[in-house]
Amino acid sequence: MEPSSNHAIPHPSSHPLLSFRGTPLHMDALDFFPQKTKEIQDHDHTHHHQTLHYHVDTSLDLLTKNTGGNRSMEENEALETVDEKSRFVAMVSELHQMNAENQRLRELVDEMNNNCNALRMQLINITQKQHNQGNNGVSGEKEEMVPRPFLEMGVSEKEEQPSEEKVKVDLMHQCKGSDQKEIEDKLDCGRESSKARMEADQQLSTKLSKLDQNSETLSMIKKARVSVRARSDSTMIADGCQWRKYGQKMAKGNPCPRAYYRCTMSSACPVQRCAEDRSVVITTYEGQHNHALPPTAQAMAATTSAAASMLLSGSMPSSDGQINPTMLQSASLPCSQNMATLSASAPFPTITLDLTQNPTNQLGLLSPLLARKFMSVPKIFGHSLCDQTKLAGLHESQGRDSSPSFANSFNAATAAITADPNFTAALVAAITSVMGNSHNNSTGEEHCNNNA
DNA sequence: CGGATTTGACCTGCGC
């Protein structure tokens, strides 16, 4: 996620999943049913008491009409009231149980949060050590597999799923819990003043509103894509990973077929959709590697990770619903508009990195800071980013040339660039500069980029 | 012969 290599695992406070612009996102503060939550909000806000009255009254009316028989109206009403109360009591006891389970699940979520943070800190330490080693220029080091996520957007979906379920259940129970309170209030004949209830409802709605935003955030995190445009004779970008083609489709509106690849470096790596073209290969990265990446794959991984990270942080609304002003300030940079575009109409937010322009122009488009960063690193990485026509050949030669010096230089280049916070900042500026123009630049089909 | 690729069938989500 961070534009960093193995030595710059994001700090917990800056991790998109765990925090957003310094504001921690607690797992138990996520709403996976925004629609439902909204309904509940509205319900709580305006119609709650009326609705409850309505149900009770209707029920009584209907039952009264249907139970004429030998009993008088008063007897029927009394009996039905008793029934109604016993029903409420049963519901209340059930809701109490749910609340208890809710509490238990909340504790589980807290525990998971703590574990996650601890693990992240360990990762930071480890990667920091590796970074230091890389800076010391260790020679003769063998090309080793370095564990790092490809698109590090938080925990993998597999890991995340149980938490989602827990949070979902938690929220459901929270909502039920609030209903339970209201029912109890009803049964107690309004011991609590309506004003206090209004305040409680307001607090609840505020909380739920935040949960809505967080759920959207999480959804974005999971769905964001990074699309890389590059000129290449090959059918796909040789980015250092080992891809296996598993399908091909004729995409509508594009004479060129769209190919689907999976990473074969791990049996269950959820990875990529790749669209190909005659002269320009569009590679759309989605998901994250769940295995170690070779250094040859780290450059692209870092680039796409950074792009995804910045896309998410720049496109996600802050807690008050506003785009972070610092991001907008950085958007004033006149660079990168020809280099990165945001597809707003895509099903998921997609940042497109256009590497099809010549290196000189690209560096000219970049901010001076970013250009310096690119210039100051070994050419090998500059090529991989700026001269994509050589990328395929570059990686092929890497495959043949397994000399340690090559691997080291590549490692060092990747490490130097991706670990540098200035690079991150520059990339933030470059990518977020298009956020304000997303509508102008959106193509509607991020895969369809036939330049032939 | 084993792994990679091809390709038609199937599944799923979304819009009308």
Add this chain to the structure above:
DNA sequence: GCGCAGGTCAAATCCG
């Protein structure tokens, strides 16, 4: 509810 398009699966085929 239906049709369409995108995405995935899996058997057949290819190739080293």
